[in-house]
Amino acid sequence: MSTPILEARELRVTYGGHVALDIPHLALAPGELVGVVGANGAGKSTLVNALLGWSRGAPAVSGSVRLAGEEIGALPPHARVARGLALVPEGGAVFMRLSVAENLAAATPPAGAAGRAHDEAQIEALFPRLRERRHHMASALSGGERQMLAIARALRLGPSALLLDEPSIGLAPRLVTDVLRAVRGLVDQHLSVLLVEQNVRAAIAVVDRLILLERGRILAQGPVAAMRDDPRILEAYLGEAAA
Ligand SMILES: Nc1ncnc2c1ncn2[C@@H]1O[C@H](COP(=O)(O)OP(=O)(O)OP(=O)(O)O)[C@@H](O)[C@H]1O
Numbered sequence: 001m002s003t004p005i006l007e008a009r010e011l012r013v014t015y016g017g018h019v020a021l022d023i024p025h026l027a028l029a030p031g032e033l034v035g036v037v038g039a040n041g042a043g044k045s046t047l048v049n050a051l052l053g054w055s056r057g058a059p060a061v062s063g064s065v066r067l068a069g070e071e072i073g074a075l076p077p078h079a080r081v082a083r084g085l086a087l088v089p090e091g092g093a094v095f096m097r098l099s100v101a102e103n104l105a106a107a108t109p110p111a112g113a114a115g116r117a118h119d120e121a122q123i124e125a126l127f128p129r130l131r132e133r134r135h136h137m138a139s140a141l142s143g144g145e146r147q148m149l150a151i152a153r154a155l156r157l158g159p160s161a162l163l164l165d166e167p168s169i170g171l172a173p174r175l176v177t178d179v180l181r182a183v184r185g186l187v188d189q190h191l192s193v194l195l196v197e198q199n200v201r202a203a204i205a206v207v208d209r210l211i212l213l214e215r216g217r218i219l220a221q222g223p224v225a226a227m228r229d230d231p232r233i234l235e236a237y238l239g240e241a242a243a
Pocket of ligand 1: 040047
């Protein structure tokens with residue numbers, strides 16, 4: 001197997017005595033879309049945040065994180081971004097009082113990442129809706145448009161691996177499909193994406209591989225074809241229906 005673009009080993013996050021995350025090994029291959037699913041509180045956000053070196057509160061975080069074979073686990077978030085890792089947090093990360101164009105202009109690629117960064121034309125081709133809404137304030141966008149803008153801003157940073165935390169949250173079903181299809185399109189152009197999703201059904205439709213988290217641990221993982229009928233995944237569906 002080629003060197004994973006992103007790899008974590010012995011990644012542990014603890015709040016006081018409470019283990020929020022305990023992942024012996026996780027790898028994302030170049031050009032792979034991996035879905036992370038699990039119930040509320042399973043540790044999905046904790047995982048993507050720990051990979052970027054960010055955390056809510058003040059947990060103890062330990063373990064190794066490698067990006068394209070280089071150890072980044074001791075670096076602060078901005079330095080990990082400069083190396084090519086980007087996160088779109090839950091709810092997106094946009095400046096509400098700036099226009100779409102200003103939001104995009106404010107996301108400048110770090111030195112060294114400029115070659116990988118999506119330019120304006122590529123972003124408009126990926127999300128035509130953003131071109132139409134160029135001069136609208138972010139606060140005036142729909143939830144789906146805002147999510148597209150948040151992803152577009154991350155692409156301006158020139159990531160080689162992208163972490164997406166619940167991009168479908170609060171979106172109408174058709175928009176969920178639009179956003180996740182766009183993500184699939186990026187992966188087909190060789191971006192690597194770790195996609196946290198509570199919407200198991202929507203994730204299954206686009207990912208290559210699924211990881212099921214429960215109480216901070218990997219309960220099951222595998223190619224989507226093998227996982228879609230796994231009873232534990234079916235249970236996650238039921239959890240989703242009950243949520
Ligand atoms: N600031 C914090 N202080 C204490 N415990 C926390 C904190 N943030 C998260 N946790 C704990 O970490 C665990 C994982 O939470 P996390 O938010 O990662 O789950 P999640 O799978 O992303 O759930 P959700 O879909 O609800 O966001 C939970 O047990 C939670 O209580």
